[in-house]
Amino acid sequence: MIRLDVRPTPSLAMSVLSPVIALTVTVTLGGLLFLALGKEPGRVLSMFLFEPFNGARALTELGLKCTPLILCALGLGLCFRANVWNIGAEGQFLMGAITGGGLALWVTNAQLALSPWAFFPLVVLAGAAGGAAWAGIVALLRDRFHANEILVSLMLVYVADLLLSWLVFGPWKDPRGFNFPQTVNFSASTELPRIVPGLRLHWGFVFALVAAVLMWLFMFRTYRGVRLQIGGPAPAAARYAGFSASSAIWTTLLLSGALAGIAGAFEAVGPMGQLTPHVASGYGFTAVIVAFVGRLHPIGALLGSVVLSALVIGGQLAQSRVGLPASVSGVFQGILLLSLLACDTLIHHRLRLVGWSRRTAP
Amino acid sequence: MNELALLIAATLAAGTPLAIAGLGLLLNERAGVVNLGAEGMLLVSAVAGFAAAHDGGSEWFGFVAGAAGGAAVAAVFGWLVVWLNTNQYATGLAVSLFGSGFSAFVGIGYVGKQLGEQPPHRVPFLADVPFLGPALFRHHPVVYLAIALVAAAAWFLYRTRAGLLLRAIGESPQSAHALGYGVRRIRFAAVVTGGALCGIAGAYLSVVYTPLWVEGMVAGRGWIALALTVFATWRPGRILLGAYLFGGVTMLQLHLQARGVHVPSQFMAMLPYVSTIVVLAIISRNPLWIRLNMPASLGKPFFPGA
Numbered sequence: 001m002i003r004l005d006v007r008p009t010p011s012l013a014m015s016v017l018s019p020v021i022a023l024t025v026t027v028t029l030g031g032l033l034f035l036a037l038g039k040e041p042g043r044v045l046s047m048f049l050f051e052p053f054n055g056a057r058a059l060t061e062l063g064l065k066c067t068p069l070i071l072c073a074l075g076l077g078l079c080f081r082a083n084v085w086n087i088g089a090e091g092q093f094l095m096g097a098i099t100g101g102g103l104a105l106w107v108t109n110a111q112l113a114l115s116p117w118a119f120f121p122l123v124v125l126a127g128a129a130g131g132a133a134w135a136g137i138v139a140l141l142r143d144r145f146h147a148n149e150i151l152v153s154l155m156l157v158y159v160a161d162l163l164l165s166w167l168v169f170g171p172w173k174d175p176r177g178f179n180f181p182q183t184v185n186f187s188a189s190t191e192l193p194r195i196v197p198g199l200r201l202h203w204g205f206v207f208a209l210v211a212a213v214l215m216w217l218f219m220f221r222t223y224r225g226v227r228l229q230i231g232g233p234a235p236a237a238a239r240y241a242g243f244s245a246s247s248a249i250w251t252t253l254l255l256s257g258a259l260a261g262i263a264g265a266f267e268a269v270g271p272m273g274q275l276t277p278h279v280a281s282g283y284g285f286t287a288v289i290v291a292f293v294g295r296l297h298p299i300g301a302l303l304g305s306v307v308l309s310a311l312v313i314g315g316q317l318a319q320s321r322v323g324l325p326a327s328v329s330g331v332f333q334g335i336l337l338l339s340l341l342a343c344d345t346l347i348h349h350r351l352r353l354v355g356w357s358r359r360t361a362p
Numbered sequence: 363m364n365e366l367a368l369l370i371a372a373t374l375a376a377g378t379p380l381a382i383a384g385l386g387l388l389l390n391e392r393a394g395v396v397n398l399g400a401e402g403m404l405l406v407s408a409v410a411g412f413a414a415a416h417d418g419g420s421e422w423f424g425f426v427a428g429a430a431g432g433a434a435v436a437a438v439f440g441w442l443v444v445w446l447n448t449n450q451y452a453t454g455l456a457v458s459l460f461g462s463g464f465s466a467f468v469g470i471g472y473v474g475k476q477l478g479e480q481p482p483h484r485v486p487f488l489a490d491v492p493f494l495g496p497a498l499f500r501h502h503p504v505v506y507l508a509i510a511l512v513a514a515a516a517w518f519l520y521r522t523r524a525g526l527l528l529r530a531i532g533e534s535p536q537s538a539h540a541l542g543y544g545v546r547r548i549r550f551a552a553v554v555t556g557g558a559l560c561g562i563a564g565a566y567l568s569v570v571y572t573p574l575w576v577e578g579m580v581a582g583r584g585w586i587a588l589a590l591t592v593f594a595t596w597r598p599g600r601i602l603l604g605a606y607l608f609g610g611v612t613m614l615q616l617h618l619q620a621r622g623v624h625v626p627s628q629f630m631a632m633l634p635y636v637s638t639i640v641v642l643a644i645i646s647r648n649p650l651w652i653r654l655n656m657p658a659s660l661g662k663p664f665f666p667g668a
Contacts, residue, residue, distance in 0.1 A: 151585060155586075163632075342446055345446040
């Protein structure tokens with residue numbers, strides 16, 4: 001029998017080791033899964049573990065995948081620390097894609113000639129507005145009507161998805177798109193400025209890195225940021241200190257919604273270059289895992305996004321090369337989060353084998 | 363008149379999976395465990411049910427496989443949250459993410475396949491009563507099973523000693539522990555039972571209601587079932603009421619569409635989700651009332667030593 005004993009103090013070593021153990025468990029289970037499917041585990045695993053990091057082009061593609069994950073996970077980490085369970089980042093991401101993509105569509109149709117650097121702040125603002133508005137519905141219903149934010153934010157994912165679908169099948173459909181549900185390709189003036197010419201990585205990646213640093217400053221170096229985090233684990237203490245729960249709800253939801261919205265706007269305008277139903281790629285849900293792998297810490301979100309981006313890219317490679325369904329990366333993501341949560345038990349508990357030793361114990 | 367009968371029949375059919383899954387989640391929550399993995403459990407059991415019904419040739423085989431699949435996923439979830447005290451919200455979410463990936467992964471070979479034709483189900487004599495027959499008595503047996511399960515759960519929770527214990531554990535696990543009851547064992551049992559019920563609901567979706575397997579076919583019904591527990595203020599009878607209400611909204615949307623009401627189909631399809639939000643807001647408006655009805659230890663881990 002294995003028994004868990006509560007540690008007197010949380011183990012620092014384990015809080016660092018736990019994501020590593022979880023990743024090892026995930027890779028092992030993944031290898032066994034591939035073996036069971038008759039695929040060469042070594043070859044498939046290298047698609048997940050090595051190829052995303054192999055060479056300059058692969059690394060910039062990795063950075064491109066990281067960008068939305070970092071942005072969404074930053075806000076989610078803040079929410080979860082404040083005990084606000086915003087699970088609907090995917091919906092806020094989609095709304096950002098709609099507002100950001102809508103702006104790009106308008107610029108395209110009006111044939112405005114903008115420099116990429118003039119359009120960049122506009123698309124950030126449009127995305128932030130869309131995402132924050134969507135999260136604002138959650139905040140309003142939670143604050144005024146005490147409606148459960150988990151369920152409301154999730155229901156809004158389905159609503160945002162249907163709204164996008166209506167737009168690309170209806171009013172925004174490309175009239176010369178052979179009836180495909182998609183808008184026209186956005187014009188060159190809406191392109192996000194590239195970091196390296198010829199490669200797809202855009203300055204949104206740098207924006208995400210800067211946002212991570214700003215979020216770190218906000219969370220740990222401002223009174224307001226620290227105050228938010230007290231309300232999570234100790235609501236009674238926060239109330240006693242006069243911290244307003246309602247302001248925490250609004251701040252965390254609006255901020256995380258805006259960040260997810262910016263991520264969606266970047267995705268629509270950047271790599272996609274048009275709106276299609278495929279903008280809904282699950283980044284908002286993957287970001288939940290990024291936030292946990294990153295210990296709900298802004299800098300941890302950077303590391304977590306690298307791990308999860310590699311899984312997403314590996315899943316795409318496994319699909320195109322050995323015909324595994326793309327959902328294999330979803331399986332990996334679920335196993336990773338589950339084993340991470342299980343390993344986190346070791347931070348607060350010590351494992352002890354009991355049963356044999358019971359007789360010999362004094 | 364006949365149209366109304368068909369609408370009632372469709373409502374009962376659409377509400378059934380919500381009722382069964384909602385009932386399973388209610389049992390979880392009455393024991394103090396929030397299960398955000400419902401969507402994933404429904405997906406896994408839907409694919410397990412469809413696969414078993416397709417390969418085994420009998421829909422009952424599908425229901426057994428669905429219940430087993432739901433219980434298996436719930437056992438993993440229960441082991442993590444009950445024995446390892448992991449965060450219930452995060453763990454449930456992980457189960458949902460895993461379930462949607464895993465079901466798509468194993469279900470890829472079943473996309474586009476069909477189940478053998480099943481004879482229509484008719485309750486003898488009653489099925490021929492005008493109006494009531496087509497509305498109420500021409501359903502799959504699981505539709506009636508849902509009603510029976512709700513009645514059984516109400517009897518169990520309010521009329522048996524074990525039910526009293528389950529409710530006590532949801533309110534104050536410490537007191538139950540002090541009286542010598544195995545809180546963790548009972549919580550785990552409640553989670554696995556809830557998972558098996560979600561499994562029956564998932565199998566109903568893919569074997570009877572749709573009946574086919576498509577990736578993501580549960581379409582948020584797991585989350586709606588979770589909202590139902592709040593709507594029902596954790597009482598079994600109201601789960602049934604809520605489930606049929608949502609079933610009615612879903613059906614009304616299809617009905618209006620078929621009648622050629624000129625609203626884009628996407629806005630119609632939003633109705634179940636939007637009405638869930640609206641109903642949640644209305645029900646939760648009075649926080650005191652929710653707090654009075656909600657199991658006091660809901661979502662809180664239990665440490666036997668503390």
